[in-house]
Amino acid sequence: MSPSDLGEHLKPFVFLDLFAADMRLMQQSMSMHPHSGIATVTVITEGDMVYDDPQSGRGTLEYGGVEWLRAGGGVWHGKELAAGESRLTRGFQLWLALPPELENGTVDSQYIGARDMPRVGPATVILGRHASAVSPVRAPEGITYLQVRLSPGEQWAFTPEDGQSVGWFAVAEGEVDAGGRVSAGQIAFFEDGAGPMSFRAHSTSGATFVLGAAIPHDHPLYLGYYSVHTTAEALAAGERRIAELGARLMASGDRRTASGNVPVFR
Template identity: 25%
Template sequence: MKKQISFSATGYAADLGPLKIQRILPNRYTNKVGPFVFLDYVAPVIKEIINKNGMGAHPHRGIATLTYIIQGEVEHFDSAGNTAKIHSGGAQWMKAGNGIIHDENFNYDSQTASKYIHGFQFWINLPAKNKAESPAHIPIQANEVPKRVLPNESGWLKVIVGSYEDLSSKIPNYSEQFLYHIQLEAGKQFSLDVENNIEVAAFLPMQNILLNDTEFHKGELVEFDQKAGEIELKNTSGKSVDILLFGGETYTESMVAEGPFIMNTQAEIATAYRDFHAGKYGEIKVTTQNK
């Protein structure tokens, strides 16, 4: 049986440093999909100038950030001493844990002739016990992202987070979670089954597609009900389409979100701010690899 659609929504424009983005999650219908509590979409844009100064250092606590860059490159640096640069098709994950300051550069890919930037940033809520852990960072280049060619030359599926069949991402799972990037060829379809009590949503960055026999449009986030069932993706257009499918088990602990912090109580939010202002998150000592 096919899963029912719970809602569809479009984001709103916001600024991410010098970039213009669409804030897809949270929205007026929900503040989370499984452990995913935030999604910014950077639509394709040409960037002529390399930014060497970062987009603005800021703290986090209680979450993991995930940047997935379809086209371009992202440079990361943080107060735990982590630095890395990923290129088109790569991802980087940072566990803020008990507190960190980080900054990023979004630039065109220095390894290619293209000057486009196109990507996503998610926040993943951590279980209470993991919010108290030390920060960590994992960069993943494009050739390290697990990929499966779909049957009948239908396209491919990349596992950015979680697992699919025998494929598993390098990103740790503190709860059941998944993020797939699916590309579906013209005139093709693909289905997958989702278990009971799993929150799941699809985001359509660039093209329209049929989801369980209903057409949705580019820029829409589509969430499904939590009953076990099938999600069918059908491409009736004359060109390939891209879909992000993500979600996971319901977060059952209390959740309080304020600014860059997501904790379990208001008292923990107050502590997060107090520790930040007391300098307990450290400072970024390396400003950029590009200098």
């Protein structure tokens, strides 16, 4: 999903990437890059990654853990997560279009390990709330994002909150029947409406997937290369800010930590 295709229909969800890589190689090849106007959410479906940040401390993210980065008015990032113990790491990175009051605002980042993320049945509550559980991530209201793992043949249902007429899911592993079969690497979205979403995992493989539901983002999308804003003026302000930050980043020298990662530059 990108802002110019499905993101236009599923906003505030505007970008989704399913990645699988040796983090030792991926971190070397990944360059520092800017964002403004969005928040990024990274979750792990297999393996682990390490963060090391002066403001957040050091720790490990594995299945159920999350990196939250509200870029707001501008950040540079791309190397803040380093390789953990696993050779292969799989996961999703999601972008959210921010509302006007946040799109050029202050940066906010969180790293939260799996043990501190709430679970309801097979679902980890990454953003928002589900049943009686509320995520500790400081996300805008009206957005729910879940990470779900079903055993072979297991059935499960999710009911969106009032007003959440945007709904989709994407499969990382296995196969899910949700009124049609959806396999690993595929995304499907539900017709507008707040009805329950029902899922059954494949009888032999089980399934791991993420699910998003939200109140629609009722603003146009103005797109930069790494930025998404609600107006041309907000986009211009965000791009000016990230250009200024880029110049400061170039002058800052080697910022690598002992873990080998490079903290977010804000």
